[in-house]
Amino acid sequence: xxxxxxxxxxxxxxxxxxxxxxxxxxxxxxxxxxxxxxxxxxxxxxxxxxxxxxxxxxxxxxxxxxxxxxxxxxxxxxxxxxxxxxxxxxxxxxxxxxxxxxxxxxxxxxxxxxxxxxxxxxxxxxxxxxxxxxxxxxxxxxxxxxxxxxxxxxxxxxxxxxxxxxxxxxxxxxxxxxxxxxxxxxxxxxxxxxxxxxxxxxxxxxxxxxxxxxxxxxxxxxxxxxxxxxxxxxxxxxxxxxxxxxxxxxxxxxxxxxxxxxxxxxxxxxxxxxxxxxxxxxxxxxxxxxxxxxxxxxxxxxxxxxxxxxxxxxxxxxxxxxxxxxxxxxxxxxx
Amino acid sequence: xxxxxxxxxxxxxxxxxxxxxxxxxxxxxxxxxxxxxxxxxxxxxxxxxxxxxxxxxxxxxxxxxxxxxxxxxxxxxxxxxxxxxxxxxxxxxxxxxxxxxxxxxxxxxxxxxxxxxxxxxxxxxxxxxxxxxxxxxxxxxxxxxxxxxxxxxxxxxxxxxxxxxxxxxxxxxxxxxxxxxxxxxxxxxxxxxxxxxxxxxxxxxxxxxxxxxxxxxxxxxxxxxxxxxxxxxxxxxxxxxxxxxxxxxxxxxxxxxxxxxxxxxxxxxxxxxxxxxxxxxxxxxxxxxxxxxxxxxxxxxxxxxxxxxxxxxxxxxxxxxxxxxxxxxxxxxxx
DNA sequence: TGTTAGCACTTGGGCATGTTGAGTGCTAAG
DNA sequence: CTTAGCACTCAACATGCCCAAGTGCTAACA
Numbered sequence: 001x002x003x004x005x006x007x008x009x010x011x012x013x014x015x016x017x018x019x020x021x022x023x024x025x026x027x028x029x030x031x032x033x034x035x036x037x038x039x040x041x042x043x044x045x046x047x048x049x050x051x052x053x054x055x056x057x058x059x060x061x062x063x064x065x066x067x068x069x070x071x072x073x074x075x076x077x078x079x080x081x082x083x084x085x086x087x088x089x090x091x092x093x094x095x096x097x098x099x100x101x102x103x104x105x106x107x108x109x110x111x112x113x114x115x116x117x118x119x120x121x122x123x124x125x126x127x128x129x130x131x132x133x134x135x136x137x138x139x140x141x142x143x144x145x146x147x148x149x150x151x152x153x154x155x156x157x158x159x160x161x162x163x164x165x166x167x168x169x170x171x172x173x174x175x176x177x178x179x180x181x182x183x184x185x186x187x188x189x190x191x192x193x194x195x196x197x198x199x200x201x202x203x204x205x206x207x208x209x210x211x212x213x214x215x216x217x218x219x220x221x222x223x224x225x226x227x228x229x230x231x232x233x234x235x236x237x238x239x240x241x242x243x244x245x246x247x248x249x250x251x252x253x254x255x256x257x258x259x260x261x262x263x264x265x266x267x268x269x270x271x272x273x274x275x276x277x278x279x280x281x282x283x284x285x286x287x288x289x290x291x292x293x294x295x296x297x298x299x300x301x302x303x304x305x306x307x308x309x310x311x312x313x314x315x316x317x318x319x320x321x322x323x324x325x326x327x328x329x330x331x332x333x334x335x
Numbered sequence: 336x337x338x339x340x341x342x343x344x345x346x347x348x349x350x351x352x353x354x355x356x357x358x359x360x361x362x363x364x365x366x367x368x369x370x371x372x373x374x375x376x377x378x379x380x381x382x383x384x385x386x387x388x389x390x391x392x393x394x395x396x397x398x399x400x401x402x403x404x405x406x407x408x409x410x411x412x413x414x415x416x417x418x419x420x421x422x423x424x425x426x427x428x429x430x431x432x433x434x435x436x437x438x439x440x441x442x443x444x445x446x447x448x449x450x451x452x453x454x455x456x457x458x459x460x461x462x463x464x465x466x467x468x469x470x471x472x473x474x475x476x477x478x479x480x481x482x483x484x485x486x487x488x489x490x491x492x493x494x495x496x497x498x499x500x501x502x503x504x505x506x507x508x509x510x511x512x513x514x515x516x517x518x519x520x521x522x523x524x525x526x527x528x529x530x531x532x533x534x535x536x537x538x539x540x541x542x543x544x545x546x547x548x549x550x551x552x553x554x555x556x557x558x559x560x561x562x563x564x565x566x567x568x569x570x571x572x573x574x575x576x577x578x579x580x581x582x583x584x585x586x587x588x589x590x591x592x593x594x595x596x597x598x599x600x601x602x603x604x605x606x607x608x609x610x611x612x613x614x615x616x617x618x619x620x621x622x623x624x625x626x627x628x629x630x631x632x633x634x635x636x637x638x639x640x641x642x643x644x645x646x647x648x649x650x651x652x653x654x655x656x657x658x659x660x661x662x663x664x665x666x667x668x669x670x
Numbered sequence: 671t672g673t674t675a676g677c678a679c680t681t682g683g684g685c686a687t688g689t690t691g692a693g694t695g696c697t698a699a700g
Numbered sequence: 701c702t703t704a705g706c707a708c709t710c711a712a713c714a715t716g717c718c719c720a721a722g723t724g725c726t727a728a729c730a
Contacts, residue, residue, distance in 0.1 A: 002672090025722050040674055043723070061681045061722045101496050135474050139486050149484070149492060151474055157484060159492045161436050235570065236592055239585035249584070250574035257571055337701095360693050375703055378694065396693045396710045 008035060009045045010054055011078045014066050018314050023063030068281035068311065071293070075278050075315050082316045084324055088116060092328050102126070102156050102333075106231045109305070109329055114234025116321040118241060119309035120256065122232045124266055126154065126333055127301045131189050138177050138214060143167045148217035152189060154333070158221035164213050176211055179203065180218070192222040230262050234307075241310060251288025252308070261286055266304040269296050276319045276326075281311045295319055299326040300333045342413055343370060344380045345389055349401050349409045353649050358398030403616035403646065406628070410613050410650050417651045419659055423451060427663050437461070437491050437668075441566045444640070444664055449569025451656040453576060454644035455591065457567045459601055461489065461668055462636045466524050473512050473549060478502045483552035487524060489668070493556035499548050511546055514538065515553070527557040565597050569642075576645060586623025587643070596621055601639040604631050611654045611661075616646045630654055634661040635668045 012033045016024040026042040029035075035042070046064055049055045054070035057063070066074065084092075095112045106123050113121035137149040144167060150158045183199045184192065196215040203211040235256060238249050255261045268285055269277045276297040282290050289308070295318050296306025305326050307318060347368045351359040361377040364370070370377070381399055384390045389405035392398070401409065419427075430447045441458050448456035472484040479502060485493045518534045519527065531550040538546040570591060573584050590596045603620055604612045611632040617625050624643070630653050631641025640661050642653060 023722095027722075038674055039722095040676090041672085044673085047724080057723085059681065061679090061720090063722070101494065103494075104496075134476075134482075135472060137470060137472055137484075137486070139470050141469075141488065147486065147492070149472075149486065151472070151482065151484065153476065157482070157492065157494045159436065159438075233592065236585055236588035239583075239588055248574075250571055253571035253574055257568065358693095362693075373703055374693095375705090376701085379702085382695080392694085394709090394711065396691090396708090398693070 005035065005037070006045050006048065007073075007078055008033075009042060010049060010066070010070060010074060013046075013049075013055055013064060014070065014074045014078075017065050018312055021312065023058055023065050025063035028063070068283065071280045071311060071315070072283075075280070075319075079316045079319075081320045081323070084320055088321070089324070091116070092324055102154065105329075105332060107233075109325060110231050110233040113305065113307060113321065113325050114237060116325070117307045117309070117318050118234075118237050119307040119313070119318065120232060120234045120237055121305075121307050122230055122256075122262060122266070122296075123305045123329075124263065124303040125156070125229045125231075126299075126303045130301055131156070133184050133187050133189060133192070136177065136181050136184070136218065138173045140168060140170055140173055146173065146214065146217075148214060148221065150218055150221040160217050160221055162213050162217040164210055166209070168210060172207055172210060176203070176207060176214060179211075180214065184218075189222040192219055228259075228263065230259055230266070232256060232262075237309070248291070252292055255286055255288045256308070265289075265294060266296055266306065269294065269304065269306075276323050278315065278319070295322050297322055297326045299329045305329060340370065340372070341380050341383065342408075343368075344377060345384060345401070345405060345409060346413045348381075348384075348390060348399055349405065349413075352400050353647055356647065358393055358400050360398035363398070403618065406615045406646060406650070407618075410615070410654075414651045414654075416655045416658070419655055423656070424659070426451070427659060437489065440664075440667060442568075444660060445566050445568040448640065448642060448656065448660050449572060451660070452642045452644070452653050453569075453572050454642040454648070454653065455567060455569045455572055456640075456642050457565055457591075457597060457601070457631075458640045458664075459598065459638040460491070460564045460566075461634075461638045465636055466491065468519050468522050468524060468527070471512065471516050471519065471553065473508045475503060475505055475508055481508065481549065481552075483549060483556065485524075485553055485556040495552050495556055497548050497552040499545055501544070503545060507542055507545060511538070511542060511549060514546075515549065519553075524557040527554055563594075563598065565594055565601070567591060567597075572644070583626070587627055590621055590623045591643070600624075600629060601631055601641065604629065604639065604641075611658050613650065613654070630657050632657055632661045634664045640664060 009029070012029050012035070013024050016029065016032060026039040026046060029042055030037070030039045046055065049070075050057065050064065053067055054073060055064040056067050058065065092112065095108055102125075106125070110121040110123050113123075131152040131154045133150065134153040135149075135151040137151075139147040139149070141147050141161065144164050146162050146164055146168060148160050148162055152158075179202075180199060184195055187195055196219055200208060200211045200215050235253065238252060255265075265279075265284065265286060269279055276295060279294045279296075281293060284290065284292065284294065291311055292308055293311050293313055293315075294306055294308050295313075295315070296304045299305050306322055309318070344364070347364050347370070348359050351364065351367060361374040361381060364377055365372070365374045381390065384405075385392065385399065388402060389408060390399040391402050393400065427447065430443055437460075441460070445456040445458050448458075466487040466489045468485065469488040470484075470486040472486070474482040474484070476482050476496065479499050481497050481499055481503060483495050483497055487493075514537075515534060518537075519530055522530055531554055535543060535546045535550050570588065573587060590600075600614075600619065600621060604614055611630060614629045614631075616628060619625065619627065619629065626646055627643055628646045628648055628650075629641055629643050630648075630650070631639045634640050641657055644653070
């Protein structure tokens with residue numbers, strides 16, 4: 001039995017199954033693909049594939065479906081990324097045009113990606129490791145409440161309300177504002193934890209308590225604005241793509257709602273900067289996603305974009321879309 | 336046949352059906368509720384109720400289920416709001432404690448509400464009609480790009496990137512900043528459209544073009560920050576509560592994704608400031624929600640909080656939860 | 671040694687049929 | 701107006717049957 005043909009058979013099974021949603025048998029396979037052999041031969045090959053755990057039969061007299069392991073092999077060795085259609089390229093181009101808010105861009109990106117793939121799209125806020133402090137603002141909301149705003153040169157704006165221990169005067173606040181601004185404007189967000197203490201230390205003693213609070217706020221902002229948020233779209237696709245094929249959607253929705261879970265999921269995925277990473281079925285660290293796959297890749301300075309869908313998914317096309325969108329995103333945010 | 340008993344029968348049907356998810360028959364009704372009459376009598380009553388369109392039978396020999404109209408009558412005339420359990424009160428108290436970001440508060444509110452009700456919870460950003468301009472910031476991102484930040488005294492922060500027609504100098508920007516700040520600080524956001532043009536008009540001619548752009552940005556922010564966003568949580572409840580009862584969840588997810596749809600839905604609901612408004616099944620303006628109900632109420636200065644779930648829902652409890660959460664929210668944001 | 675044809679065997683799905691029980695509507699009597 | 705009684709309906713379930721798809725195996729073949 002020839003090794004190349006075995007792979008070819010696996011490829012055919014995956015493709016047919018993804019397309020038809022039904023277990024595929026030896027005869028149908030021979031008919032649809034012109035592998036120059038008979039169905040009997042295919043049956044032998046399939047027996048081998050099954051022994052190796054790459055495909056499985058739902059019941060005795062049914063066709064075979066790929067296992068997680070089968071998909072894995074398919075993705076790693078067999079599939080070749082399909083080029084996007086012209087229409088799709090155009091969609092990416094036009095929808096991501098018009099420079100705007102970071103929020104806006106990400107929002108449109110996930111929408112686009114979810115439409116392209118018919119899956120749930122997810123994008124992580126860009127890492128702002130390299131982002132610089134552009135501006136700092138303190139706003140007195142109540143006698144003891146201050147709104148701290150941190151603006152990065154990437155266009156991302158973070159805000160947080162902090163409680164000062166005692167009453168705060170507007171003058172003190174303004175004084176501290178220029179002091180902080182003078183010291184940290186232009187600094188990398190990532191360096192704030194190291195820089196801030198010295199700023200506080202240099203403050204006049206009567207302001208030091210307040211300065212301490214403000215510094216805490218800023219530091220918290222530099223943390224959270226870094227990467228700890230995600231945006232998603234297309235959850236309705238979950239229901240649609242599973243009309244008569246029950247990926248139990250409850251656990252998946254739960255996972256999607258837990259930003260922590262999604263963030264972990266994304267960052268756990270290797271970040272081969274060239275390619276797209278795929279995590280299939282039970283490979284996922286989260287049990288609720290045992291019947292789901294994640295296709296993701298990095299963009300910009302390392303944050304992730306990707307999609308989540310049923311294991312039975314058109315990997316080549318999906319991977320192409322994810323990759324293309326990631327590239328555009330890098331380009332837009334990089335400039 | 337007595338009118339009060341008829342209503343009592345309807346009440347019993349609604350309650351049993353909500354609880355059991357199964358059509359309820361005359362015999363079972365008599366057994367579970369001690370209405371001092373026989374099943375035959377109940378049957379007669381049910382025939383009347385059916386004639387009036389308040390209940391319906393899925394097929395000839397099945398029990399009855401309430402129609403939208405039946406639920407309507409139930410909600411309007413029969414149900415009495417159940418008091419929350421002590422544990423629930425405590426949950427509301429503790430979870431909404433700790434003054435923080437507006438975003439944070441809303442986020443926690445929807446989580447709480449979705450847990451209390453086991454439905455999808457939705458909250459609209461508070462109306463900031465009465466909100467005042469606290470601060471304005473312009474940040475030069477690129478030679479022709481300016482980030483406009485508008486901070487209201489409610490703690491809400493809006494941001495938007497605008498394109499200036501030509502290169503912008505930092506000095507010009509700072510000059511305009513103090514000019515705008517001087518003119519509009521303390522103004523109601525709602526009045527910005529009227530105030531801004533005069534500010535622009537008073538600018539020196541060479542800055543007027545840029546000022547115009549900035550004014551546009553600010554105005555847009557005052558619009559969007561007003562009410563045009565919603566936060567939600569608990570979408571996974573959709574799948575859970577419908578394990579063996581198919582509210583087709585696809586269209587609902589679609590509706591939830593379209594902020595526009597949800598906003599319209601919420602604002603279309605009467606805002607009786609005292610009570611909770613309920614929109615049942617086909618009463619909803621959006622077709623995808625034909626099998627869903629919305630329970631909502633206003634809070635603060637008129638924005639909405641509410642939940643969305645299957646028509647077959649425990650209205651009294653849900654209404655109590657929505658109302659309680661809305662009250663707490665008003666209190667927190669009002670202070 | 672790998673491929674193929676042929677064949678017996680397995681099994682889920684579709685279909686027709688029968689049975690059951692919950693639930694109804696109606697009627698006549700209280 | 702209420703009630704007991706009864707005939708009737710019909711979804712849900714069960715049973716049995718057949719069919720088609722698909723398999724694994726064996727023996728012949730190149």
